[in-house]
Amino acid sequence: EADIYQTPRYLVxxxxxxxxxxxxxxMGHDKMYWYQQDPGMELHLIHYSYGVxxxxxxxxxxxxxVSRIRTEHFPLTLESARPSHTSQYLCASSSTEFNEKLxxxxxxxxxxx
Amino acid sequence: xxxxxxPEDQVNVAEGNPxxxxxxxxxxxxxxxxxxxxxxxxxxxxxxxYITGDNLVKGSYGFEAEFNKxxxxxxxxxxxxxxxxxxxxxxxxxDLNTGFQKLVFGTGTRLLVSP
Numbered sequence: 001e002a003d004i005y006q007t008p009r010y011l012v013x014x015x016x017x018x019x020x021x022x023x024x025x026x027m028g029h030d031k032m033y034w035y036q037q038d039p040g041m042e043l044h045l046i047h048y049s050y051g052v053x054x055x056x057x058x059x060x061x062x063x064x065x066v067s068r069i070r071t072e073h074f075p076l077t078l079e080s081a082r083p084s085h086t087s088q089y090l091c092a093s094s095s096t097e098f099n100e101k102l103x104x105x106x107x108x109x110x111x112x113x
Numbered sequence: 114x115x116x117x118x119x120p121e122d123q124v125n126v127a128e129g130n131p132x133x134x135x136x137x138x139x140x141x142x143x144x145x146x147x148x149x150x151x152x153x154x155x156x157x158x159x160x161x162x163y164i165t166g167d168n169l170v171k172g173s174y175g176f177e178a179e180f181n182k183x184x185x186x187x188x189x190x191x192x193x194x195x196x197x198x199x200x201x202x203x204x205x206x207x208d209l210n211t212g213f214q215k216l217v218f219g220t221g222t223r224l225l226v227s228p
Contacts, residue, residue, distance in 0.1 A: 041220070043157075043218045058215075090156050092157075102149075102216060104149075
Protein backbone atom coordinates (compact mmCIF):
# COMPACT_ATOMS: atom_id res chain seq x y z
CA GLU A 1 0.00 0.00 0.00
CA ALA A 2 2.87 2.40 0.77
CA ASP A 3 4.25 4.18 -2.29
CA ILE A 4 7.73 4.61 -0.91
CA TYR A 5 10.61 2.61 -2.27
CA GLN A 6 14.11 1.91 -1.07
CA THR A 7 16.96 0.37 -3.01
CA PRO A 8 18.96 -1.71 -2.63
CA ARG A 9 17.18 -4.06 -0.24
CA TYR A 10 20.46 -5.61 0.88
CA LEU A 11 24.00 -4.30 0.44
CA VAL A 12 27.31 -5.88 1.45
CA UNK A 13 30.38 -3.75 0.84
CA UNK A 14 33.96 -3.38 1.94
CA UNK A 15 35.36 -0.76 4.27
CA UNK A 16 36.15 2.58 2.67
CA UNK A 17 33.63 2.36 -0.14
CA UNK A 18 31.28 5.20 -0.96
CA UNK A 19 27.62 4.19 -1.05
CA UNK A 20 24.28 5.83 -1.70
CA UNK A 21 21.00 4.43 -0.41
CA UNK A 22 18.07 5.43 -2.55
CA UNK A 23 14.61 6.45 -1.33
CA UNK A 24 11.71 7.64 -3.46
CA UNK A 25 8.06 8.34 -2.74
CA UNK A 26 5.20 9.04 -5.12
CA MET A 27 2.75 10.54 -2.65
CA GLY A 28 3.92 14.14 -2.96
CA HIS A 29 4.86 14.28 0.71
CA ASP A 30 6.92 17.24 1.83
CA LYS A 31 8.47 15.62 4.90
CA MET A 32 10.95 12.79 4.57
CA TYR A 33 13.05 10.95 7.13
CA TRP A 34 15.90 8.51 7.53
CA TYR A 35 15.93 6.21 10.54
CA GLN A 36 18.67 3.81 11.61
CA GLN A 37 17.66 0.58 13.31
CA ASP A 38 19.76 -2.27 14.64
CA PRO A 39 18.02 -5.68 14.35
CA GLY A 40 14.90 -5.79 16.50
CA MET A 41 15.81 -2.57 18.23
CA GLU A 42 14.46 0.96 18.49
CA LEU A 43 14.56 3.48 15.69
CA HIS A 44 16.88 6.46 15.72
CA LEU A 45 16.18 9.50 13.54
CA ILE A 46 19.37 10.44 11.70
CA HIS A 47 18.15 12.89 9.04
CA TYR A 48 14.97 14.67 8.04
CA SER A 49 13.74 17.13 5.48
CA TYR A 50 10.91 19.66 5.40
CA GLY A 51 10.96 19.81 1.62
CA VAL A 52 13.13 20.57 -1.39
CA UNK A 53 16.55 21.99 -0.45
CA UNK A 54 15.84 21.43 3.26
CA UNK A 55 17.82 18.86 5.26
CA UNK A 56 18.51 18.59 8.98
CA UNK A 57 20.39 16.21 11.22
CA UNK A 58 18.34 14.10 13.56
CA UNK A 59 18.77 12.91 17.13
CA UNK A 60 21.46 10.33 16.46
CA UNK A 61 24.80 11.53 15.19
CA UNK A 62 25.55 10.01 11.83
CA UNK A 63 28.45 10.28 9.41
CA UNK A 64 26.05 10.03 6.52
CA UNK A 65 24.75 12.94 4.46
CA VAL A 66 21.47 13.47 2.61
CA SER A 67 20.15 15.67 -0.16
CA ARG A 68 16.68 16.78 -1.27
CA ILE A 69 16.82 18.16 -4.76
CA ARG A 70 13.41 16.80 -5.75
CA THR A 71 10.31 16.32 -3.59
CA GLU A 72 10.12 12.61 -4.30
CA HIS A 73 13.78 11.71 -3.82
CA PHE A 74 15.82 11.63 -0.56
CA PRO A 75 19.07 9.69 -0.98
CA LEU A 76 21.49 8.97 1.86
CA THR A 77 25.24 8.83 1.20
CA LEU A 78 28.15 7.40 3.16
CA GLU A 79 31.45 8.75 1.78
CA SER A 80 33.58 6.04 3.40
CA ALA A 81 31.74 3.09 4.89
CA ARG A 82 32.97 1.43 8.07
CA PRO A 83 31.85 -1.71 9.94
CA SER A 84 30.19 0.54 12.55
CA HIS A 85 27.77 1.63 9.83
CA THR A 86 26.35 -1.88 9.61
CA SER A 87 22.64 -1.48 10.34
CA GLN A 88 19.20 -1.27 8.79
CA TYR A 89 18.28 2.09 7.27
CA LEU A 90 14.60 2.96 7.00
CA CYS A 91 13.25 5.81 4.89
CA ALA A 92 9.86 7.35 5.61
CA SER A 93 7.65 10.20 4.44
CA SER A 94 4.60 12.06 5.67
CA SER A 95 2.40 14.99 4.80
CA THR A 96 2.81 18.25 6.68
CA GLU A 97 -0.19 17.65 8.94
CA PHE A 98 0.96 16.83 12.46
CA ASN A 99 -1.59 14.09 12.95
CA GLU A 100 -0.74 12.23 9.80
CA LYS A 101 1.00 8.90 9.78
CA LEU A 102 4.42 8.06 8.43
CA UNK A 103 4.80 5.75 5.46
CA UNK A 104 7.89 3.57 5.62
CA UNK A 105 9.90 1.86 2.95
CA UNK A 106 11.00 -1.75 3.35
CA UNK A 107 14.47 -0.69 4.43
CA UNK A 108 18.05 -1.28 3.30
CA UNK A 109 20.09 -3.77 5.30
CA UNK A 110 23.71 -2.59 5.07
CA UNK A 111 26.65 -4.77 6.01
CA UNK A 112 30.15 -3.30 5.91
CA UNK A 113 32.94 -5.84 6.08
CA UNK B 114 10.72 16.32 25.92
CA UNK B 115 7.96 14.08 24.66
CA UNK B 116 8.60 10.38 25.15
CA UNK B 117 6.97 6.97 25.27
CA UNK B 118 7.99 3.90 27.25
CA UNK B 119 7.33 0.28 26.41
CA PRO B 120 8.07 -1.64 29.60
CA GLU B 121 8.03 -5.12 28.08
CA ASP B 122 10.71 -6.33 25.67
CA GLN B 123 8.58 -9.33 24.76
CA VAL B 124 5.00 -10.50 25.19
CA ASN B 125 4.02 -14.14 24.74
CA VAL B 126 0.44 -15.18 24.15
CA ALA B 127 -1.34 -18.27 22.85
CA GLU B 128 -3.37 -18.06 19.67
CA GLY B 129 -6.98 -17.18 20.37
CA ASN B 130 -6.21 -15.44 23.65
CA PRO B 131 -6.49 -11.69 24.13
CA UNK B 132 -3.28 -9.70 23.92
CA UNK B 133 -2.08 -6.42 25.39
CA UNK B 134 1.09 -4.53 24.51
CA UNK B 135 1.79 -1.74 26.97
CA UNK B 136 2.82 1.84 26.33
CA UNK B 137 3.00 4.85 28.64
CA UNK B 138 3.67 8.38 27.54
CA UNK B 139 5.15 11.59 28.89
CA UNK B 140 4.11 14.78 27.12
CA UNK B 141 3.44 18.41 27.74
CA UNK B 142 0.07 19.32 26.34
CA UNK B 143 -2.24 17.03 24.41
CA UNK B 144 -0.67 13.77 23.26
CA UNK B 145 -0.77 12.58 19.68
CA UNK B 146 -0.11 8.86 19.91
CA UNK B 147 0.52 6.14 17.34
CA UNK B 148 1.13 2.41 17.08
CA UNK B 149 3.21 0.86 14.32
CA UNK B 150 4.01 -2.78 13.56
CA UNK B 151 7.14 -4.20 11.95
CA UNK B 152 7.08 -7.65 10.42
CA UNK B 153 10.41 -9.46 9.86
CA UNK B 154 12.64 -7.80 7.27
CA UNK B 155 10.06 -5.11 6.54
CA UNK B 156 9.54 -1.43 7.24
CA UNK B 157 7.06 -0.18 9.78
CA UNK B 158 3.34 -0.15 9.05
CA UNK B 159 0.83 2.19 10.66
CA UNK B 160 -1.77 0.50 12.89
CA UNK B 161 -3.72 3.30 14.55
CA UNK B 162 -3.55 6.76 16.07
CA TYR B 163 -5.13 8.78 18.85
CA ILE B 164 -5.58 12.51 18.41
CA THR B 165 -8.79 13.44 20.23
CA GLY B 166 -12.20 11.92 20.80
CA ASP B 167 -13.08 8.42 21.95
CA ASN B 168 -10.58 6.81 24.26
CA LEU B 169 -10.90 3.50 22.41
CA VAL B 170 -9.31 3.72 18.98
CA LYS B 171 -9.80 1.02 16.38
CA GLY B 172 -7.12 0.27 13.83
CA SER B 173 -5.91 -2.18 11.22
CA TYR B 174 -5.93 -6.01 11.49
CA GLY B 175 -8.43 -6.01 14.37
CA PHE B 176 -6.19 -4.07 16.75
CA GLU B 177 -7.43 -1.35 19.07
CA ALA B 178 -5.83 0.88 21.65
CA GLU B 179 -7.16 2.42 24.81
CA PHE B 180 -6.11 5.95 25.72
CA ASN B 181 -6.08 6.53 29.49
CA LYS B 182 -5.23 10.08 30.47
CA UNK B 183 -5.09 9.49 34.24
CA UNK B 184 -2.63 6.62 33.81
CA UNK B 185 -0.85 8.26 30.85
CA UNK B 186 -1.13 4.99 28.96
CA UNK B 187 -1.97 3.94 25.43
CA UNK B 188 -2.02 0.14 25.48
CA UNK B 189 -2.50 -1.85 22.29
CA UNK B 190 -5.05 -4.65 22.45
CA UNK B 191 -6.62 -7.39 20.39
CA UNK B 192 -9.43 -9.69 21.59
CA UNK B 193 -8.11 -12.83 19.89
CA UNK B 194 -4.47 -13.18 18.84
CA UNK B 195 -3.32 -14.81 15.61
CA UNK B 196 0.03 -16.46 14.94
CA UNK B 197 0.43 -13.97 12.10
CA UNK B 198 0.33 -11.12 14.64
CA UNK B 199 3.83 -12.09 15.75
CA UNK B 200 5.95 -9.03 15.05
CA UNK B 201 7.69 -6.04 16.63
CA UNK B 202 5.34 -3.32 17.86
CA UNK B 203 6.31 0.31 18.36
CA UNK B 204 4.45 3.00 20.25
CA UNK B 205 5.17 6.59 19.18
CA UNK B 206 4.28 10.15 20.14
CA UNK B 207 4.35 13.27 18.01
CA ASP B 208 6.78 15.80 19.48
CA LEU B 209 4.93 19.10 19.05
CA ASN B 210 7.65 21.03 20.85
CA THR B 211 9.93 21.01 17.84
CA GLY B 212 9.31 22.79 14.58
CA PHE B 213 9.52 19.53 12.70
CA GLN B 214 7.05 17.77 15.02
CA LYS B 215 8.87 14.50 14.56
CA LEU B 216 7.66 11.13 15.80
CA VAL B 217 9.46 9.78 18.85
CA PHE B 218 9.39 5.99 19.01
CA GLY B 219 9.53 3.65 21.96
CA THR B 220 12.03 0.82 22.19
CA GLY B 221 9.60 -1.71 20.76
CA THR B 222 7.91 -4.85 22.11
CA ARG B 223 8.24 -8.20 20.42
CA LEU B 224 4.96 -10.12 20.32
CA LEU B 225 5.14 -13.89 19.97
CA VAL B 226 1.87 -15.73 19.39
CA SER B 227 2.15 -19.49 19.77
CA PRO B 228 -0.15 -21.93 17.94
